Amino acid sequence: MTREYDFIEMKFPSNPEYVGLIRLTLSGVLSRAGATYDDIEDSKIAVSEAVTNAVKHAYSADEAGDISVGFAVFNDKVEIIVADNGQSFDYEQIKTELGPYNEDDNINYLREGGLGLFLIETLMDKVTFKKEPGVTISMTKYISESQVQPNGEAISK
């Protein structure tokens, strides 16, 4: 039996200069999956917000660290996972550990400025979190079926 999704995993240094490269990568993955222009642009903002949070808060200034970004590409959706502790993903395992964000969770820094988490939740279709070790955010964008042929290639307009 073949797996129902492809999983792409990348590790980036926790440094602001790589946020643009992560957006570029995301854009390529979503475009290949058949996402619309608006869905790609919405996701670019949401993922940048998650990565920006990680870059700002996961490591102290004199500490070098990595941010892991995973893309689970399904026929009808792409799930993007950002983990600020640089750990490799076991996607099947991590799926069971992700859950909703609670007001009293000790990841208040996500609320800093208020707008980052708000934008993630507004622009994506589904958002879940995992605390400890580090913070992991999972963001899902559904891809409307009319846009995608069975072979996964987007129908050109």
Next chain:
Amino acid sequence: MNISIDVTENKDEYLVTVKGELDVYTAPELKQVFEPIAATGEHNLIVDLSELNYMDSTGLGIFVGTLKDLNKHNKELHVLGVNDRIMKLFEITGLRDLMYVNKNSEVE
């Protein structure tokens, strides 16, 4: 993936043209341009974003901070040439109601 910022000083206003991408990496550069203008408070600030391709909450934060400083001096902030994508950000965050944000590149 970078930012380019041009500043023109006119009689009553500064015109700042921002091109490229505004995110956590490039934001400090724009902040350095806005801060002295807003702190001095002798000019209105006109910002042309018609060639800005990307912006997120880091950029919104700079506009909010700059607006607060300008308001202390009764000066105005006009954000012009805003494309549909960036307008969506100003709208869903409610910031469009707080400052002058326009799709056109002219002050209305």
